[in-house]
Amino acid sequence: MAGYTLQGKYFPLYEYLLKQKERHIVLTFEEIEEILHAKLPKSAYKYQAWWGNTRSGTYVQAAAWIEAGFRVDLVQFGRCVEFVKVSKEILTKKKNKVMREALTPKTTPVEDTTFTEMESFHRITQKMDAAQQFFKNNSYRHFSEESLVSQFEVFCQWRRLFGKIEQDVNYLATQLMQAFLLEKYHLESIHSHIKQQDEYTFIFEEQASTGEKIAAILKTTPPALSSDFAPSQRSIFLQDCRLLSRTNATIQYYFVSDACTFNIIEKKYKQYLGTIQLILLPKAIADQHSLHA
Known part of the structure; x- marks a missing residue:
């Protein structure tokens, strides 16, 4: 320079x-x-x-x-x-x-149409059915014992089957977040209020019928390590906490879709959450106490 x-x-x-x-x-x-x-x-x-x-x-x-x-x-x-x-x-x-x-601009609204939702569910169902059929047809094989060429061909087939699987994980995770908030706060709809900040981050802000403002961040990325965040992930997590705490929302949520991420925050970074409630999806939906507390 x-x-x-x-x-x-x-x-x-x-x-x-x-x-x-x-x-x-x-x-x-x-x-x-x-x-x-x-x-x-x-x-x-x-x-x-x-x-x-x-x-x-x-x-x-x-x-x-x-x-x-x-x-x-x-x-x-x-x-x-x-x-x-x-x-x-x-x-x-x-x-x-x-x-x-x-x-x-990276922040874009998640599309809010019944057709899109039906199309997404149909696409995901097709992928799961195709994967199930693949393993059924190849149940006799021992992939670990096959040649490198054969293993490569199998992985290519899997890639064709699953395609952009991260996109499907994100879609299902936003649906789970919706299900939690709709059930807990009896909101009519929240879909149009969910905005995608980056590949793995979704932000939601809305006012409940009680007048309370709700703010939430959904994170779908798994941690880089099994026992801790990488420095960049830690930095992003702390930034997420600051963003939520600076909102004027009286109800603040940090949703995660990976159990390992949830455990790391619980064990090492819970003190940074403050008044923010940490929620693990989809476990929280099955927990009636968390929905009606």
Whole structure:
């Protein structure tokens, strides 16, 4: 990086990111200002362009993350910034600018149509039926004893059978969250109020008939380790807790769909939840006490 950029206000951010081993880093605006030992300008709180992944005389702050090997992937103004480590190919220089990927909004509403729900359930059912039929037809085989070529062909068949299984897991998890909230608070519908923040995160905010405001985050990703979160997952979890606690909702939920994730939070990070209620799906739906407490 050119000397003038390294000597500026944003050099501490460059140093911080350069030391990070994780591919995905989430920093709150407050954390960034602590790293810089200075306040961010007002434009950083208002304009996407300020966080643009392009280096120029007027946007010298971008040199801090670009030269550290990161790009800004998502900005939640006044809340947090997501930095993602990228390859040198993406950071190819041309006329002192970085060839940037188009940044598209990630927060999108989950479609709210009966047809879509029926279509999704039908697709998932077809996948399960096809998988059941596959194992029935191949029940005589011992896959661990077969050749590498045969094993590869089997996995290719599974990939064709299940396709984008993460998408199906997300869909079913949002349905479980809906079932819990509809039963507990007698809401008419919550589907249109669920927004997808990223591949594994869904956010819900709505007002109950009692006048109380409900805020919830649903997390569908499993932990990187069996006994703890990876540093990036821990950072994201803490950020989720901060986001929920800053809402004016009187009822706050953190839904998880993985039992291992639930156990890790219970054992190691429960103190960060505060007034947020940790819910494991689908177990909580079967627990009548949790629904009617």
